Amino acid sequence: ERVKSKALEIIASGEDLLKWSGDKGRARVLAGLERKLTGPAKAPKKLSRRVPKLIEGDLFRLPLGDGRYAFGRVLTKTERAFYSYISEQKRPPVDEVLESEALFVVGSTDDGFARRKWFVIGNRPLEARFREPIYFFHQPVGSDLCMVFDIWEPEREMAKPATECTDYEQWGAWSAVHCRDRILAALAGEECQWISRGPR
16 A cells, blocks of 8 residues: 555656656656555455476476575476585576485475475486485374385385384375475584374
């Protein structure tokens, strides 16, 4: 409302038109703007929450909420790696980011992309370090067994006694806010509250 009032005040005063030497085209633009500002407001448009077509090797940025950005990588349809590289630049050199340490790999929802908070900034073939087996487990309710799987061959999951699964992390679909919290915790040398390690 403050901006709207100021704009109408400037239009009414004619000071903007003076800068344009009374240009008739500018006068029409200002008259149209005045009609829009004083007329009924249009219904707000809802932005579509469409996830971009992600492909293996995509590098993306995500805001940390303090003016800095962290960076992640698309590994599979559901798994993402997150780096220790932090920058105030929206588009730092891609190769510089990729040379940094990978903090962790998790299954992730794509709500960061759908809400237009996460943006792809480049793509490179995955390095050998990401091609090594990356194991998670899930535990059926009431079972003493855990199903351990490698993200690269999830169909070859192995049943193991729960007591043998304490070194693995439980697979989950991490949301954008939880991924951010985990990055900040890792950078501070702390354990994130959302991590679930070992069977129950």
